[in-house]
Amino acid sequence: MRLEAPLLAVVVASALGVVAAQHQSRKLHAEFEREQARAHQLEVEWGQLQLELSTVAALTRIEPIARERLGLAEPAPGRVIVVGGGR
Amino acid sequence: MNTRRAPRGHNPLLECGLQTWRARLVLVLLLAGSLALVTRAAWLQGYTHESLQAKGEQRFARVVPIPASRGRITDRNGDILAVSTPVRAIWAAPREAQIAPADARRLAGLLGMDVDALNRLLASDRDRVYLHRQVAPEVARQIADMKLPGIGQDQAYRRFYPGGEVWAHVLGFTDIDDRGLEGMELAFDQVLRGEPGARRVIRDRRGAIIEDGGVLRAPRDGQDVALSIDKQLQFIAHTALRQAMTEHKAAAGAVAVLDVRTGEVLALVNAPTYNPNNRSGLSGAQLRNRAVTDLYEPGSTMKPFIGALALEMRRATPDTVIDTDTGRMTIGRHTIRDVRDHGPLTLAQVIQKSSNVGTARLALTMDPDDIWNMFTRLGLGVPLDLGFPGAAGGVLRPPGSWRPIEQATMSYGHGMSTTLMHMARAYLVFARDGDLLPLSLTRVDTPPEGRRVFSERTARVMREMLETVTAPGGTAVRARVTGYRVAGKTGTAHKVEGGRYTNKYVSSFVGFAPVSDPRIVVAVMIDEPSSGQHYGGAVAAPVFARVVEASLRALGVAPDAPLVPLHLAGRDAPKEKM
Numbered sequence: 001m002r003l004e005a006p007l008l009a010v011v012v013a014s015a016l017g018v019v020a021a022q023h024q025s026r027k028l029h030a031e032f033e034r035e036q037a038r039a040h041q042l043e044v045e046w047g048q049l050q051l052e053l054s055t056v057a058a059l060t061r062i063e064p065i066a067r068e069r070l071g072l073a074e075p076a077p078g079r080v081i082v083v084g085g086g087r
Numbered sequence: 088m089n090t091r092r093a094p095r096g097h098n099p100l101l102e103c104g105l106q107t108w109r110a111r112l113v114l115v116l117l118l119a120g121s122l123a124l125v126t127r128a129a130w131l132q133g134y135t136h137e138s139l140q141a142k143g144e145q146r147f148a149r150v151v152p153i154p155a156s157r158g159r160i161t162d163r164n165g166d167i168l169a170v171s172t173p174v175r176a177i178w179a180a181p182r183e184a185q186i187a188p189a190d191a192r193r194l195a196g197l198l199g200m201d202v203d204a205l206n207r208l209l210a211s212d213r214d215r216v217y218l219h220r221q222v223a224p225e226v227a228r229q230i231a232d233m234k235l236p237g238i239g240q241d242q243a244y245r246r247f248y249p250g251g252e253v254w255a256h257v258l259g260f261t262d263i264d265d266r267g268l269e270g271m272e273l274a275f276d277q278v279l280r281g282e283p284g285a286r287r288v289i290r291d292r293r294g295a296i297i298e299d300g301g302v303l304r305a306p307r308d309g310q311d312v313a314l315s316i317d318k319q320l321q322f323i324a325h326t327a328l329r330q331a332m333t334e335h336k337a338a339a340g341a342v343a344v345l346d347v348r349t350g351e352v353l354a355l356v357n358a359p360t361y362n363p364n365n366r367s368g369l370s371g372a373q374l375r376n377r378a379v380t381d382l383y384e385p386g387s388t389m390k391p392f393i394g395a396l397a398l399e400m401r402r403a404t405p406d407t408v409i410d411t412d413t414g415r416m417t418i419g420r421h422t423i424r425d426v427r428d429h430g431p432l433t434l435a436q437v438i439q440k441s442s443n444v445g446t447a448r449l450a451l452t453m454d455p456d457d458i459w460n461m462f463t464r465l466g467l468g469v470p471l472d473l474g475f476p477g478a479a480g481g482v483l484r485p486p487g488s489w490r491p492i493e494q495a496t497m498s499y500g501h502g503m504s505t506t507l508m509h510m511a512r513a514y515l516v517f518a519r520d521g522d523l524l525p526l527s528l529t530r531v532d533t534p535p536e537g538r539r540v541f542s543e544r545t546a547r548v549m550r551e552m553l554e555t556v557t558a559p560g561g562t563a564v565r566a567r568v569t570g571y572r573v574a575g576k577t578g579t580a581h582k583v584e585g586g587r588y589t590n591k592y593v594s595s596f597v598g599f600a601p602v603s604d605p606r607i608v609v610a611v612m613i614d615e616p617s618s619g620q621h622y623g624g625a626v627a628a629p630v631f632a633r634v635v636e637a638s639l640r641a642l643g644v645a646p647d648a649p650l651v652p653l654h655l656a657g658r659d660a661p662k663e664k665m
């Protein structure tokens with residue numbers, strides 16, 4: 001008889017704890033999902049930026065700019081000294 | 088508890104005595120009721136448990152796909168050549184799609200399609216129709232914001248090729264579902280392709296995922312593929328080929344550059360080309376990777392192999408004199424001709440001046456089996472092990488059926504056919520002290536073991552002979568490059584159409600540089616040059632020179648020749664025989 005009251009309290013407390021833990025877990029999970037989606041989004045963005053980079057860095061685009069706008073030209077063969085063995 | 092009970096009062100109802108049947112009836116009813124409840128509970132919990140659980144899950148549990156992306160293709164230094172980015176596929180369920188005319192107009196505008204076409208799709212009696220398979224994410228968001236009934240979206244991918252036409256033939260392309268259809272996209276489809284996964288989740292009523300029910304199938308992202316091709320060399324070859332195409336009004340052309348040390352393909356370009364990002368109105372001629380899939384008669388570029396075989400079998404030395412008569416040789420009803428009468432030539436001069444008669448005379452002293460064995464060891468007649476779709480092998484008939492005239496014409500590359508890639512690879516034996524490597528279109532970290540075809544001595548002697556081809560008096564002085572010693576062989580073949588030789592030509596040049604320590608093999612083929620010149624030395628050799636000069640510089644190879652300007656007088660188009 002004397003144990004009943006505290007046990008009841010413990011049971012109620014534990015039940016509330018389970019509910020709280022469940023709620024917490026769901027909340028954390030939702031957050032995890034959001035972060036994962038964000039990670040995926042960032043990965044996609046990275047891919048798009050890489051794509052943009054290689055589009056902008058395409059030699060077909062750079063060559064005319066270098067030659068025409070910047071007036072660059074290859075050095076005459078005699079003006080190049082190769083140092084070391086090359087790649 | 089209260090221990091002091093109230094004194095029992097006087098209750099007339101108890102006195103009159105309850106009829107016992109009423110009490111029993113209540114008891115029985117209560118028992119029956121609770122029995123019914125227990126049975127029902129047991130029924131639900133035990134017997135129909137599974138179907139009910141499934142029904143419950145249907146309300147909130149969902150299986151959602153985990154998207155997997157297709158691998159990227161990069162060049163040997165990791166520069167992106169092909170990448171998939173997510174787009175949205177817009178679909179409609181025509182039965183549920185009740186769309187106001189104004190909305191339909193706006194939707195059609197966003198999708199970039201005709202309103203009538205959209206309405207026709209919406210009137211279709213199928214369950215689901217795709218309105219547009221590849222919509223940019225921003226546009227898809229605007230469509231989603233319209234919240235139209237019966238209009239939905241799926242995740243999809245679109246492949247982009249930032250290198251455009253420079254890489255078109257190597258990379259190929261994918262279909263609308265991101266599966267490889269051509270080129271490396273098809274060859275490495277299994278590696279590149281990702282497997283989408285699936286997982287079970289529990290959603291709340293707002294649709295947010297609140298609990299992970301576990302992964303049903305793990306997604307597998309496609310792996311990246313690093314090609315052996317160097318972006319810079321590819322561009323150099325592309326530019327040189329394009330220039331030659333315009334200059335000589337040619338129908339087609341191809342250039343291949345190989346790494347002598349590893350057998351890697353460093354550049355592979357074809358013309359005409361196309362933009363892989365916009366493939367409307369393409370013809371088969373544009374799509375073909377000629378260097379790998381198209382057969383041609385190699386012409387004089389075959390001659391050095393006959394010479395090398397003669398050296399190898401000790402039938403000749405570079406100084407052996409071969410009489411080329413009056414530049415004519417008759418076998419049966421056929422006559423083999425040289426461009427002019429060279430008189431007696433040494434073997435080295437036969438190669439340098441590209442004498443058909445000299446080569447044929449040499450070939451006729453040899454056993455057909457020996458020639459055929461050499462061709463086979465050079466890998467001619469068998470498709471290259473590149474994994475490239477549509478790779479051709481070539482036509483090489485067994486030696487038992489060779490007539491003397493065939494043996495003679497084959498020695499200068501007629502009556503047999505092969506691809507430019509085969510020829511480029513075969514020249515590895517001269518560039519590499521006599522052994523042959525398998526080619527690779529993907530990056531090679533440890534060079535494979537070579538297979539010996541000729542002795543080291545033969546290869547070295549032939550290298551020297553091939554260098555004289557580009558020296559004054561040779562057929563390809565225009566192949567020379569300032570600062571580097573180059574060697575190679577010209578080829579000019581009549582084209583066969585409908586079984587007959589025509590007056591159309593294939594000009595080619597296959598060579599390597601620098602001669603002191605060869606690093607690259609460059610093979611050039613120009614199909615139907617039609618602005619007056621057609622000799623390999625005039626059409627293909629200058630392309631070779633441009634590619635070699637820029638490539639060796641890009642690779643940082645030290646010059647092995649004095650850096651004096653070329654003797655330009657020797658650059659005039661030389662006479663050369665097919």
